[in-house]
Amino acid sequence: MNDQNVSDPEFKLRYYLDRYFTLVIAVLLVCLLISGWVTYVAYTDQQTETDEETLAVYDSTVDFQHSATAPEDNPLYAAGTELENQSVYFYRATPVVDGEFVYEYETTEPTDVEIETDLELVLRSTEEIDNDDEVLLEHWRQSETVGEETLQQEGSSGEHTIPFGVAIADLEHQLWTINEILRTPEQRPDDDLGSLPGDTEIAVVATTSVTTDLAGEEIEREEVNELVMDPQSGLVRVDERTETEPTEVIETSTDSVPPSVFSGIVIPLLALGSLVAVVGLAVVRSRGRVAPAPDRLRLYEEQRARKRFDDWISTGTMPEEHLQLPTTTVNSLADLVDAAIDTNSRVIEDEQLPVYHFVNGSTRYVYTPPTHLTTESSPTEGEVED
Structure with missing residues (x-):
């Protein structure tokens, strides 16, 4: 009957816009508020990132070299037999353990370095009180300095060596004497050195102090390394306890992170578009140009x-x-x-x-x-x- 049609795109747009005008304005206002807030946060509460650059590094390597020589023929070794870097020495056959502490350093740039190492011979009784962190409680301690060395030089690497000697048999007897003094009368019939709290041990302790200048920054560090000897019924077990970590001179810089493309460009454009749309629709509607004829x-x-x-x-x-x-x-x-x-x-x-x-x-x-x-x-x- 009526083949005329009013479903062209412009008519449909005006029809639905007029019908849902309030809803459209509400949606645009919500978009404007949200995108405006996101834009505000993106440009006023900028994130920062921290960059670290290593300018220079000081690193060290330590080592305890040790050996024992049989002074005379015995059931185990012929006279003059030399044993090197053993984990166990039989001190009745090789009563003296000789060795040297070797300290080496390396830097990423030539610099003046002063290294001072003190070597002590320590008798002590220790007890482990924290299995996880390996915390040792020291009950008593005797020490004497057996060597010292100072190295002053300019360069990017170097080393120094300090010799030492440990008369295991004599020190084992000294440990026994100390424990005898510490025992109560009831404990003295027991000839076991371990009857008192803690474990007695002999240690060569190297304390190294380093002073240098790297990348314009003064560096001071101290390292403590040990060679521990545990005497047990005619033998001594040797355990090297060394740990070194590099010292780094790090330059830290903090930079602002610009907003992403989404939050810095897309969202502001959405806010601007929403604002323009709200104002434009309000003006067009006020002129009666939204509703169809x-x-x-x-x-x-x-x-x-x-x-x-x-x-x-x-x-x-x-x-x-x-x-x-x-x-x-x-x-x-x-x-x-x-x-x-x-x-x-x-x-x-x-x-x-x-x-x-x-x-x-x-x-x-x-x-x-x-x-x-x-x-x-x-x-x-x-x-x-x-």
């Missing part, structure tokens, strides 16, 4: 109604005698369809007349849809959506 709107609603009630409408021609019946005019297609349903009738879309109608008894019910548009709002062809 009334006649186009009515025709569009009519076409939607026709499609919605398609199951209740048939196309055909009303007999001439029915056209002469008294008529009742209704205001909308929806009202006509409701009346047809109530009377168990079917609406006819007349192929000759621009009307929808049906007959019930002696009355013809008629609805006449809009058939023309104003020149200003001429329709275009397309498909009407539900």
